[in-house]
Amino acid sequence: MINTGNTVLQGDGVLSSCTKRQGHCGYACCKFSEGNWIMLLPGEYELAAKQNLKLDHLSFENNSHAVCHVPCQKGDLKPIDCSWYPLFPANLEATKFLVADHRKCPIPNHELIDKMWSVYTSVLAWEQKHQGSLEQIVGLSRDFVGYMPFPYKIENGLVVDMTMQDLEDIGLPIELPKDYVCKEWTVISLGYSATITPDDEK
Ligand code: SF4
Numbered sequence: 545m546i547n548t549g550n551t552v553l554q555g556d557g558v559l560s561s562c563t564k565r566q567g568h569c570g571y572a573c574c575k576f577s578e579g580n581w582i583m584l585l586p587g588e589y590e591l592a593a594k595q596n597l598k599l600d601h602l603s604f605e606n607n608s609h610a611v612c613h614v615p616c617q618k619g620d621l622k623p624i625d626c627s628w629y630p631l632f633p634a635n636l637e638a639t640k641f642l643v644a645d646h647r648k649c650p651i652p653n654h655e656l657i658d659k660m661w662s663v664y665t666s667v668l669a670w671e672q673k674h675q676g677s678l679e680q681i682v683g684l685s686r687d688f689v690g691y692m693p694f695p696y697k698i699e700n701g702l703v704v705d706m707t708m709q710d711l712e713d714i715g716l717p718i719e720l721p722k723d724y725v726c727k728e729w730t731v732i733s734l735g736y737s738a739t740i741t742p743d744d745e746k
């Protein structure tokens with residue numbers, strides 16, 4: 545979204561690769577009809593309350609699980625998970641990531657490399673302040689549905705391709721069905737699979 549809420553880190557995570565595709569995806573990541581949910585980081589709820597960010601657009605199962613009912617706006621809490629989307633940390637070093645199934649989020653992987661660095665930086669900073677966060681984040685993410693392993697990782701300060709073994713190591717137990725079609729998308733397009741978009745580099 546363009547007019548979005550604020551994270552407790554005073555950012556919003558908006559990226560141009562997302563805004564130019566929002567007419568296509570119908571904001572699929574902000575719709576919660578398929579059992580998906582938002583993960584709040586340890587301490588995030590408490591910090592949001594302290595910062596007087598509004599929480600009325602969200603409902604909470606507990607301090608780590610939320611769903612969203614109406615689009616967030618300036619002054620509302622935008623959970624850090626939302627600002628990271630479509631990426632999510634997948635290992636305790638935060639060097640490997642999950643990415644949303646591209647039949648939900650049409651942003652191609654190569655346009656997400658800068659975002660990978662920003663998620664890496666922000667989750668490591670969060671871990672410094674809230675020790676044990678990464679363990680909880682990675683553990684809870686194993687229940688995610690609609691995410692795949694991101695094909696790039698960070699190694700020795702560089703971006704490199706994930707190996708087959710890496711991809712296997714962080715693969716999730718549940719994937720969207722092979723014939724999945726996102727009903728939020730406003731344009732029916734060919735060329736999208738769980739891992740590839742038509743904009744991916746050939
Ligand atoms: S689904 Fe992807 S492209 Fe669409 S609004 Fe969400 S992040 Fe942006």
Ligand code: SF4
Pocket residue numbers: 548549573574575612613614615616621622623626
């Ligand atoms: S809080 Fe709701 S509307 Fe805002 S980015 Fe997250 S899911 Fe979307």
